Amino acid sequence: MAGDNMLxxxxxxxxxxxxxxxxxxxxxxQEPAPARITAEMLAEQGVVNLVFAWRYHPGxxxxxxxxxxxxxxxxxxxxxxxxxxxxxxxxxxGTGWFRRHLLIDPALWGKPVVIRVMTPxxxxxxxxGAPLMATAxxxxxxGGIWRQVTFSPRPDHVLAVRHRGNTGFxxxxxxxxxxxxxxxxxxAAERSFGTRLAIFNLVPMFLTAFxxxxxxxxxxxxxxxxxxxxxxxxxxxxxxxxxxxxxLIRTTSEATFALANRLIVCGALAVIFFGLLTHFAxxxxxxxxxxxxxxALGLALMPLAFFLPPSAPLYWIWYTYFFLMLxxxxxxxxxxxxxxxxxxxxxxxxxxxxxAIFALQLLIIQGYFPPIVEGNLVPFIVLALAxxxxxxxxxxxxxxxxxxxxxxxxxxxxxEQVLGQERAAHEQEMLRVRLEAENARKSSEIDAAxxxxxxxxxxxxxxxxxxxxxxxxxxxxxxxxxxxxxxxASDGSxxxxxxxxxxxxxxxxxxxxxxxxxxxxxxxxxxxxxxxAECDRVLREMQVRPFHMCLALARITPGSVTxxxxxxxPVLIHRAGSGEIEELGTGGxxxxxxxxxxxxxxxxxxxxxxxxxxxxxxxxxxxxxxDNNLGYERLADAFRASVSLxxxxxxxxxxxxxxxxxxxxxxDDDITFVVVRVTG
Numbered sequence: 001m002a003g004d005n006m007l008x009x010x011x012x013x014x015x016x017x018x019x020x021x022x023x024x025x026x027x028x029x030q031e032p033a034p035a036r037i038t039a040e041m042l043a044e045q046g047v048v049n050l051v052f053a054w055r056y057h058p059g060x061x062x063x064x065x066x067x068x069x070x071x072x073x074x075x076x077x078x079x080x081x082x083x084x085x086x087x088x089x090x091x092x093x094g095t096g097w098f099r100r101h102l103l104i105d106p107a108l109w110g111k112p113v114v115i116r117v118m119t120p121x122x123x124x125x126x127x128x129g130a131p132l133m134a135t136a137x138x139x140x141x142x143g144g145i146w147r148q149v150t151f152s153p154r155p156d157h158v159l160a161v162r163h164r165g166n167t168g169f170x171x172x173x174x175x176x177x178x179x180x181x182x183x184x185x186x187x188a189a190e191r192s193f194g195t196r197l198a199i200f201n202l203v204p205m206f207l208t209a210f211x212x213x214x215x216x217x218x219x220x221x222x223x224x225x226x227x228x229x230x231x232x233x234x235x236x237x238x239x240x241x242x243x244x245x246x247x248l249i250r251t252t253s254e255a256t257f258a259l260a261n262r263l264i265v266c267g268a269l270a271v272i273f274f275g276l277l278t279h280f281a282x283x284x285x286x287x288x289x290x291x292x293x294x295x296a297l298g299l300a301l302m303p304l305a306f307f308l309p310p311s312a313p314l315y316w317i318w319y320t321y322f323f324l325m326l327x328x329x330x331x332x333x334x335x336x337x338x339x340x341x342x343x344x345x346x347x348x349x350x351x352x353x354x355x356a357i358f359a360l361q362l363l364i365i366q367g368y369f370p371p372i373v374e375g376n377l378v379p380f381i382v383l384a385l386a387x388x389x390x391x392x393x394x395x396x397x398x399x400x401x402x403x404x405x406x407x408x409x410x411x412x413x414x415x416e417q418v419l420g421q422e423r424a425a426h427e428q429e430m431l432r433v434r435l436e437a438e439n440a441r442k443s444s445e446i447d448a449a450x451x452x453x454x455x456x457x458x459x460x461x462x463x464x465x466x467x468x469x470x471x472x473x474x475x476x477x478x479x480x481x482x483x484x485x486x487x488x489a490s491d492g493s494x495x496x497x498x499x500x501x502x503x504x505x506x507x508x509x510x511x512x513x514x515x516x517x518x519x520x521x522x523x524x525x526x527x528x529x530x531x532x533a534e535c536d537r538v539l540r541e542m543q544v545r546p547f548h549m550c551l552a553l554a555r556i557t558p559g560s561v562t563x564x565x566x567x568x569x570p571v572l573i574h575r576a577g578s579g580e581i582e583e584l585g586t587g588g589x590x591x592x593x594x595x596x597x598x599x600x601x602x603x604x605x606x607x608x609x610x611x612x613x614x615x616x617x618x619x620x621x622x623x624x625x626x627d628n629n630l631g632y633e634r635l636a637d638a639f640r641a642s643v644s645l646x647x648x649x650x651x652x653x654x655x656x657x658x659x660x661x662x663x664x665x666x667x668d669d670d671i672t673f674v675v676v677r678v679t680g
Contacts, residue, residue, distance in 0.1 A: 121165020
């Protein structure tokens with residue numbers, strides 16, 4: 001039977017919903033997420049141990065205490081440095097820097113807390129870049145030293161630790177004034193509770209009251225639709241339940257508390273009874289006599305709720321009544337005498353959802369499931385009922401209009417069929433012609449832009465004593481703006497320009513042309529910041545908006561390298577002596593942008609065998625078939641694995657590596673490498 005099939009389908013969906021609602025376990029956040037420090041944690045535990053992995057960098061640079069330092073690429077290492085923990089990939093060198101980002105609960109702003117460090121080594125602790133405390137070599141691991149701090153009124157803070165020794169360190173955050181922290185935690189909990197109260201009590205109360213008046217108004221305007229009256233009474237009873245719950249939450253009187261509990265039971269009985277009458281009115285032409293039995297049973301159970309002692313489990317009264325109502329609905333649906341009503345599937349699905357939520361609430365009360373939300377699931381039942389009835393009424397009242405509209409649409413379709421077919425054929429032909437012309441124009445522009453881009457590259461690599469060079473660029477299918485160039489200065493140094501213009505096509509080629517002309521004129525004698533400043537001035541005057549250009553300039557000799565960067569990725573330097581890879585030349589704003597500021601030079605010495613790699617972001621941003629980003633860490637790994645090859649073979653090996661990573665995926669950005677190696 002149709003009604004029986006719909007009921008089985010609805011209960012099937014309800015079972016799925018119950019399973020989904022029961023799956024309430026939340027995944028614990030993992031590193032390297034910032035450590036969240038709340039007043040509740042300190043109030044309950046008294047101490048927070050920062051034992052998860054910290055961001056780590058080998059070496060010693062006081063600038064690493066700067067809270068604005070970008071440490072996303074640092075390695076994650078266990079600060080205790082125990083053999084069973086997560087140790088640095090290259091081993092512990094004896095000295096290194098550790099950084100830990102914190103998210104401080106607003107309830108702790110301005111409250112005194114203690115930061116304690118325990119270590120037998122030499123450890124310097126910095127908070128937001130400012131020195132906090134330091135230990136000497138030979139200190140004790142137990143007890144350690146501590147300082148009282150007060151977090152400024154902002155959520156994000158950074159702990160930086162410079163550590164030297166054979167073992168690691170242990171850092172904790174502790175409550176200085178336990179009473180103040182407990183009060184702060186209570187205030188935060190009350191604020192959170194107030195929000196939940198508004199969502200799970202006040203909002204449903206006003207919502208159900210409004211919907212009750214709405215359906216009552218519909219009934220008064222058209223009394224033949226009795227389901228609106230019964231549904232209005234059911235929603236009014238729901239509103240009374242929420243009002244009683246609000247009284248129950250706020251009262252301090254035991255008598256008022258007991259009365260509110262009993263009124264909630266009576267309201268639940270009324271909700272169930274009028275919900276049953278709503279179902280009868282929708283699905284049956286005449287009410288079965290069982291409605292009288294349900295009315296009598298409900299009237300008998302209401303006084304029982306007042307006679308039972310306060311300690312009795314009153315919810316069993318209306319749970320039993322609800323279970324009997326479910327059996328009656330199933331019996332009615334299985335009789336086959338139900339009226340086929342358009343949209344009845346919505347009602348059955350909604351009823352199944354309500355059944356599932358009630359069953360889940362019962363299992364939670366009995367302890368078979370953990371609570372899904374603080375409080376009970378009654379607000380979700382109200383939401384399910386409100387949405388179900390609203391959808392049903394909207395579909396029912398719109399049914400006649402839909403049928404009329406369909407008939408009108410059929411007439412229009414028949415009268416305009418021939419004309420529509422001819423118009424569609426004409427439009428398709430015009431579209432085909434336009435697409436062919438547009439494709440031809442774009443292909444011509446892309447070819448011209450690619451020719452212009454390749455013409456900007458040097459025809460031959462320079463020969464500089466003591467340096468070996470190699471360069472390669474693989475354009476993407478849509479032309480970008482990668483650019484590299486060389487110039488040998490009067491002092492014998494090699495000046496390298498390496499850039500990436502934003503945008504695609506001819507606009508990017510114009511910017512590269514301007515930069516190449518400036519570099520050809522100024523690249524040999526001017527200082528690197530002066531060349532960037534002139535490029536910035538010229539591009540600004542050209543007003544090729546919104547485009548700009550990232551550009552890095554480097555002056556290289558066999559004994560040193562100086563880099564001045566305008567928004568390009570850092571130059572990777574492989575040290576032949578140690579095998580380590582260093583970065584040089586980060587930051588700086590792109591030239592030709594609307595931003596203002598200066599460009600700074602960075603210089604370091606070079607030794608024989610050291611190799612420099614300039615790589616555009618097209619390498620690191622390549623995606624494999626699974627949409628995984630290649631990233632700069634993999635670039636550094638590929639560079640380290642191939643650095644023993646000659647410069648030319650090195651760039652070819654890197655290209656082969658990124659091609660294998662991309663697989664069958666189309667290249668979507670230019671890939672450019674420049675390699676310079678110190679040979680003597």
